[in-house]
Amino acid sequence: xxCAIQTGVLSLAALSISAPLFAQNDLDQRIxxxxxxxxATYKHLHENPELSAQERETSALLAADLRKSGYExxxxxxxxxxxxxxxxxxxxxLRNGPGPAVYxxxxxxxxxxxxxxxLPYASRVKVARAGGDEVGVMHACGHDxxxxxxxxxxxxxAQLQDRxxxxxxxxxxxxxxxxxxxxxxxxxxxxxxxxxxxYVLALHDTSAVPAGKVSWHAGPLLAGADSVDITVRGYGxxxxxxxxxxxxxxxxxxxxxxxxxxxxxxxxxxLPTVVTVGSxxxxxxxxxxxxxxxxxxxxRTMNPQQREKVLAAISRITNxxxxxxxxxxxxxxxxxVAQDHVPATxxxxxLTRRVAASLERALGKENVLPGxxxxxxxxxxxxxxxxxxxxxxxxxxxxxxxxxxxxxxxxGTRLPGPHSSEFAPLPDPAIRTxxxxxxxxxxxxxxx
Ligand SMILES: [Zn+2]
Ligand SMILES: [Zn+2]
Numbered sequence: 324x325x326c327a328i329q330t331g332v333l334s335l336a337a338l339s340i341s342a343p344l345f346a347q348n349d350l351d352q353r354i355x356x357x358x359x360x361x362x363a364t365y366k367h368l369h370e371n372p373e374l375s376a377q378e379r380e381t382s383a384l385l386a387a388d389l390r391k392s393g394y395e396x397x398x399x400x401x402x403x404x405x406x407x408x409x410x411x412x413x414x415x416x417l418r419n420g421p422g423p424a425v426y427x428x429x430x431x432x433x434x435x436x437x438x439x440x441x442l443p444y445a446s447r448v449k450v451a452r453a454g455g456d457e458v459g460v461m462h463a464c465g466h467d468x469x470x471x472x473x474x475x476x477x478x479x480x481a482q483l484q485d486r487x488x489x490x491x492x493x494x495x496x497x498x499x500x501x502x503x504x505x506x507x508x509x510x511x512x513x514x515x516x517x518x519x520x521x522y523v524l525a526l527h528d529t530s531a532v533p534a535g536k537v538s539w540h541a542g543p544l545l546a547g548a549d550s551v552d553i554t555v556r557g558y559g560x561x562x563x564x565x566x567x568x569x570x571x572x573x574x575x576x577x578x579x580x581x582x583x584x585x586x587x588x589x590x591x592x593x594l595p596t597v598v599t600v601g602s603x604x605x606x607x608x609x610x611x612x613x614x615x616x617x618x619x620x621x622x623r624t625m626n627p628q629q630r631e632k633v634l635a636a637i638s639r640i641t642n643x644x645x646x647x648x649x650x651x652x653x654x655x656x657x658x659x660v661a662q663d664h665v666p667a668t669x670x671x672x673x674l675t676r677r678v679a680a681s682l683e684r685a686l687g688k689e690n691v692l693p694g695x696x697x698x699x700x701x702x703x704x705x706x707x708x709x710x711x712x713x714x715x716x717x718x719x720x721x722x723x724x725x726x727x728x729x730x731x732x733x734x735g736t737r738l739p740g741p742h743s744s745e746f747a748p749l750p751d752p753a754i755r756t757x758x759x760x761x762x763x764x765x766x767x768x769x770x771x
Pocket of ligand 1: 464741
């Protein structure tokens with residue numbers, strides 16, 4: 324009896340000084356109740372990955388779970404440029420009174436990688452590729468983790484409707500890895516057929532932050548990406564008679580070396596830029612000078628002006644070196660910039676700071692770290708550029724096993740990260756942390 328009275332007094336005292344703490348404890352309890360089911364979902368998704376634009380079962384799982392949570396769900400949403408390709412986008416809406424509309428996006432696709440983690444729930448999925456060869460499929464970018472957090476967030480937001488007012492729109496986006504899925508959903512009218520977005524949020528896992536923590540960065544977070552194809556054209560002939568031809572291998576080699584000066588000599592050192600020649604193919608035999616050499620480049624930039632400057636420099640250097648070698652204008656190199664450009668992902672500073680404050684309140688300051696931009700790319704950037712151009716923000720979700728990360732940092736060794744066949748996120752506590760972080764961020768934006 325005495326105990327009971329004391330507990331009552333303590334609770335009241337705690338309530339009067341720290342109501343948000345109680346709200347957080349309530350979140351933790353709700354997450355605890357969902358944790359087993361979410362972990363099972365994570366393992367199922369991890370074992371059953373699907374490649375970009377093939378997310379049939381994955382999207383069906385998401386749609387069913389969201390319907391069960393009480394959302395109004397539209398599936399098979401999206402429209403690729405190729406009319407015969409099915410888009411597996413999922414859009415789930417929960418209307419809960421007046422207020423802004425907050426979008427939360429997860430990606431759903433996996434990568435063509437043979438998993439090498441040795442985990443009991445490792446993927447053994449293999450699929451045939453166009454050429455007939457088999458390739459492994461693996462959630463090596465952690466989109467399975469993103470989806471699990473997304474479903475947990477959906478459940479909590481549905482349970483806690485008395486604590487927020489507004490509209491939540493949850494989107495399962497296909498084909499992120501091929502940077503076509505966001506475009507497909509926007510082309511199909513995402514922002515006009517569903518509530519007009521006021522904010523768009525996302526998270527991405529990272530092996531640079533321990534599971535249990537998150538990190539954030541306002542401003543540019545991820546680079547813009549371009550693929551460039553260069554065909555260097557010369558005149559082929561006998562390898563023993565170089566004077567009779569124009570050797571495209573030598574010209575292309577000079578181009579590869581000269582392209583390095585774009586980053587080192589032309590660009591502002593304060594602004595990160597990448598020009599990588601990832602493929603160089605030419606010739607068939609020792610003693611034949613080929614007619615052509617082919618280069619494939621990836622270019623990473625942080626803003627449109629920088630992008631224009633780099634692309635112009637690539638053309639100028641390529642054409643200049645071919646001309647210097649005496650290649651006539653009619654055999655000038657062909658420089659093609661592929662259509663699959665994605666712009667840089669820029670975190671809206673004001674929204675990002677608001678979200679960061681929510682993260683700190685939810686997780687504690689010690690679990691919210693300053694984040695770093697990286698030169699990888701994402702088509703999440705496209706949501707910020709579509710009318711009504713909503714503010715967007717993505718934060719990093721720690722996924723690394725804290726002990727392994729500490730060990731790797733102390734020894735200066737490598738910890739496998741996204742896109743590695745050995746990337747193995749620590750699902751618990753990463754899932755709990757992600758759900759708590761995203762739920763809190765959304766509820767704060769939709770505060771009554
Ligand atoms: Zn990826
Ligand atoms: Zn990813």
